[in-house]
Amino acid sequence: MILFDLKCENNHVFEAWFKDSEAFKKQSERGIVTCPSCNSSAVTKALMAPNVSLANSEKKRASTSDLAKAQKLLSEAQKVVEDNFDYVGKDFAKEARKIHYGESDKKNIYGEATEKDSKRLKEEGIAFNQIPWKPKADA
Structure with a gap:
């Protein structure tokens, strides 16, 4: 299962779980992926950053490279x-x-x-x- 950040045509951002990218694509094409705020079916994947958990000592070191990671x-x-x-x-x-x-x-x-x-x-x-x-x- 993959958790995607999604965004509707009205710029509402929300999350949804899918089996894989293909499942999102198929459901989106069928119009069954809808925004919970406005019920719009014009939904796309938003850019996402990976969710990585670091130990406290690694967090301090990682913060110096945040810009490089973003780039x-x-x-x-x-x-x-x-x-x-x-x-x-x-x-x-x-x-x-x-x-x-x-x-x-x-x-x-x-x-x-x-x-x-x-x-x-x-x-x-x-x-x-x-x-x-x-x-x-x-x-």
Whole structure:
């Protein structure tokens, strides 16, 4: 069993248990995963940090590397997005609308949006998430 942090289109965050990622995907596609606050079925997985228990002496040492761990998690999340989503660049808001309104096939996308575009997408009820993005290092 896996405990996922979930987030609905209204930004309510909650937890739910699933057999595995595939079980979440299937239940979500069937619309049976719903937000306990607003009953929305537009639910996605939220970014999660692993739950690791440390002894007291290790906690002090670990706190000095918290930033490095956070940066590593962000890099891993970014890689997952880059490997599994289509990059649409500055057309993110436009493409998200097309998908939301059925003008384009449903697919995972990522790109760039201004604060104004993000606010409008939220007002229209279009579900999306924002994550900090690290620029690629020059090769």
